[in-house]
Amino acid sequence: MTMPAITRNILDAIGNTPCVELNHIVPDGCARVFIKLEGLNPTGSYKDRMARSIIEEAERRGDLKPGMTVVEATGGSTGSSIAFVCAIKGYNFTVVSSDAFAEEKLKTMSAFGATVDIVHSPSGKITPQLIPAMRERAEKLSHGESFYYADQFSNSDVLVGYGSLGRELLDQIPEGIDAFCGAVGGAGMAMGVARVLKQKLPDVRVTVLEPASAPVITKGHGGQHGVEGIGIGFLPPLLDKHLYDDALAIDEAEGRAMARRLAREEGILAGISTGLNVVAALEIAKQLGPGKIVATVACDTGLKYVRGDLYTGK
Numbered sequence: 657m658t659m660p661a662i663t664r665n666i667l668d669a670i671g672n673t674p675c676v677e678l679n680h681i682v683p684d685g686c687a688r689v690f691i692k693l694e695g696l697n698p699t700g701s702y703k704d705r706m707a708r709s710i711i712e713e714a715e716r717r718g719d720l721k722p723g724m725t726v727v728e729a730t731g732g733s734t735g736s737s738i739a740f741v742c743a744i745k746g747y748n749f750t751v752v753s754s755d756a757f758a759e760e761k762l763k764t765m766s767a768f769g770a771t772v773d774i775v776h777s778p779s780g781k782i783t784p785q786l787i788p789a790m791r792e793r794a795e796k797l798s799h800g801e802s803f804y805y806a807d808q809f810s811n812s813d814v815l816v817g818y819g820s821l822g823r824e825l826l827d828q829i830p831e832g833i834d835a836f837c838g839a840v841g842g843a844g845m846a847m848g849v850a851r852v853l854k855q856k857l858p859d860v861r862v863t864v865l866e867p868a869s870a871p872v873i874t875k876g877h878g879g880q881h882g883v884e885g886i887g888i889g890f891l892p893p894l895l896d897k898h899l900y901d902d903a904l905a906i907d908e909a910e911g912r913a914m915a916r917r918l919a920r921e922e923g924i925l926a927g928i929s930t931g932l933n934v935v936a937a938l939e940i941a942k943q944l945g946p947g948k949i950v951a952t953v954a955c956d957t958g959l960k961y962v963r964g965d966l967y968t969g970k
Contacts, residue, residue: 675869695957707737709817784878818848
């Protein structure tokens with residue numbers, strides 16, 4: 657085993673995450689399924705990739721300068737990642753979030769030095785109104801020349817960061833990838849990976865996923881759900897119909913059950929969005945059959961959700 661090189665700073669520890677084959681939950685007669693363990697990034701999420709590119713691309717253009725404050729609306733993983741990058745680079749960071757999201761995420765953002773502004777969710781759930789309300793609040797807070805609004809949902813800089821994930825998959829699975837699937841929030845990960853994969857493998861099937869109770873992509877309307885990081889209540893501006901082949905709505909309960917199975921049968925501790933990813937990957941693997949390869953992503957570490965009920969369900 658080759659040991660990783662010593663890095664210049666912790667930003668260089670982002671990426672180059674392992675990709676492992678699922679061995680126990682894939683039924684016989686299916687394609688092979690590989691999953692990228694993005695929970696091994698520094699803050700425990702693939703959002704570290706896009707946080708670095710958001711900040712560094714803005715610096716490169718001169719949009720973000722020393723002394724400015726970065727502002728973003730986020731459920732927590734993006735916020736934790738941007739707070740982490742801002743801490744290293746010396747920027748102040750104001751984040752608009754909500755009590756609908758895991759307490760661990762809110763505390764992590766604060767631990768990195770972020771100022772956390774909370775938009776209350778009366779139901780405690782993610783509703784079609786919640787993310788737009790958070791974005792509206794972030795836009796108001798970012799007025800003025802001393803602020804930079806990261807705007808992950810419309811900012812194409814995120815694709816730069818996620819492109820590295822696609823390139824790593826190509827290197828790690830040299831046999832080729834027949835299908836890739838990923839749950840969609842802002843759509844940056846799915847589109848960033850799809851763009852890289854389709855340049856190299858034009859016939860790869862890319863499937864985007866969403867909660868069945870909030871089927872904006874598949875049915876045109878939002879809804880209430882509890883899957884953090886996805887199902888934002890409106891069509892993501894970065895979602896490019898030319899870069900994906902189909903969309904699936906996955907039942908949240910199935911995603912929760914799969915997250916528990918991943919922990920107990922594969923030793924992979926991940927959240928509900930990862931559960932949705934694997935439910936869909938197994939469905940696609942059944943359709944493709946033996947001799948094919950399906951890839952997906954473990955979005956983050958399940959350590960972010962241990963205080964909740966995710967792992968206590970049956």
